[in-house]
Amino acid sequence: MLSIHLHADIIISNAWVNETVGNVSNTAAFLTITNSDDKRARLISVSTHMARKTEIHQMVHAKGIMRMRKIKQLVIPAAGAINLKEAGVHIMIMGLREKLKVGTQVIVDLTFASGAQIQHSFVVRSAGAEQ
Amino acid sequence: MCKLNTFTVFFKSIFSVLCLSVAGLGIADTVISGVFNLVDHHGKPVSTQSYEGRFRLVFFGFTDCPIVCPTTMVDVARVMRLLGDKQALVQPLFITIDPGRDGSERLASYVKAFHPSIVGLSGSPEQIKAAAKGFGVTFGGTSEVERDQNIEIFHSTYIYLMGPDGGFIDIFGFGTKPEVMTESLLKYISE
Numbered sequence: 001m002l003s004i005h006l007h008a009d010i011i012i013s014n015a016w017v018n019e020t021v022g023n024v025s026n027t028a029a030f031l032t033i034t035n036s037d038d039k040r041a042r043l044i045s046v047s048t049h050m051a052r053k054t055e056i057h058q059m060v061h062a063k064g065i066m067r068m069r070k071i072k073q074l075v076i077p078a079a080g081a082i083n084l085k086e087a088g089v090h091i092m093i094m095g096l097r098e099k100l101k102v103g104t105q106v107i108v109d110l111t112f113a114s115g116a117q118i119q120h121s122f123v124v125r126s127a128g129a130e131q
Numbered sequence: 132m133c134k135l136n137t138f139t140v141f142f143k144s145i146f147s148v149l150c151l152s153v154a155g156l157g158i159a160d161t162v163i164s165g166v167f168n169l170v171d172h173h174g175k176p177v178s179t180q181s182y183e184g185r186f187r188l189v190f191f192g193f194t195d196c197p198i199v200c201p202t203t204m205v206d207v208a209r210v211m212r213l214l215g216d217k218q219a220l221v222q223p224l225f226i227t228i229d230p231g232r233d234g235s236e237r238l239a240s241y242v243k244a245f246h247p248s249i250v251g252l253s254g255s256p257e258q259i260k261a262a263a264k265g266f267g268v269t270f271g272g273t274s275e276v277e278r279d280q281n282i283e284i285f286h287s288t289y290i291y292l293m294g295p296d297g298g299f300i301d302i303f304g305f306g307t308k309p310e311v312m313t314e315s316l317l318k319y320i321s322e
């Protein structure tokens with residue numbers, strides 16, 4: 001995986017984005033963030049030059065209703081990890097400037113409250129892929 | 132899952148309320164009439180009667196929905212493939228809850244990406260609200276304007292199985308395996 005800036009404390013893995021369907025220009029991305037520091041890390045911003053807007057969304061599914069809201073930050077515990085898919089969190093990518101085809105890649109910039117910036121390549125997967 | 136196969140349509144309606152309450156599905160006291168008057172992705176006005184004689188798998192969503200809708204569409208497409216030669220007896224319907232954005236053309240390209248038999252339905256906001264009411268579906272914050280204002284987005288995630296007469300038969304929760312839905316469908320088809 002491509003990591004332009006190396007931040008020993010933060011490791012990005014298992015990063016993928018769903019392909020776009022039909023004429024839809026929105027999609028969702030997932031990743032696992034591992035924090036080896038003894039302090040918690042906070043992901044505060046996500047962006048990609050390929051889309052108009054990118055946000056962090058939290059989902060809660062209960063009694064047959066899915067609820068989704070934008071969150072300002074995602075906390076990764078000290079010496080811990082967070083798998084966004086399992087945590088019900090996704091990176092919502094809106095207003096993509098081109099369609100995302102399976103097997104291609106999307107470069108995403110992740111900014112943490114510490115000032116750390118990580119650029120990472122997300123693989124485009126089929127919407128029906130086992131996740 | 133509520134098994135109602137031995138009852139008539141009338142009793143199914145009554146029992147649907149009980150079953151949904153018992154199952155804790157959050158839509159207690161809802162009678163699922165399944166009535167709708169909408170427009171399909173070809174621009175043709177359609178209603179509950181338009182699919183007479185076919186079982187229907189009905190799902191409410193919107194094309195910009197990032198997780199639930201594509202996952203459900205993939206599952207429904209898988210059900211259709213698993214049905215094999217019985218798939219002509221089943222009509223999957225995707226009803227948008229974002230009619231301002233999901234017009235015929237957008238819906239057509241969306242549903243076809245998953246399975247050629249899926250029909251996308253839209254309509255006026257009033258028609259969509261009426262259809263949602265007919266299925267006990269709840270939703271909010273799903274329009275583009277609301278989403279831009281960061282209003283909480285919420286929507287029902289059930290797949291409704293309706294009979295050849297349009298009456299309610301069964302309900303599948305989000306994440307029900309396509310194999311399980313197919314098995315259930317084949318059982319109802321063979322009755």
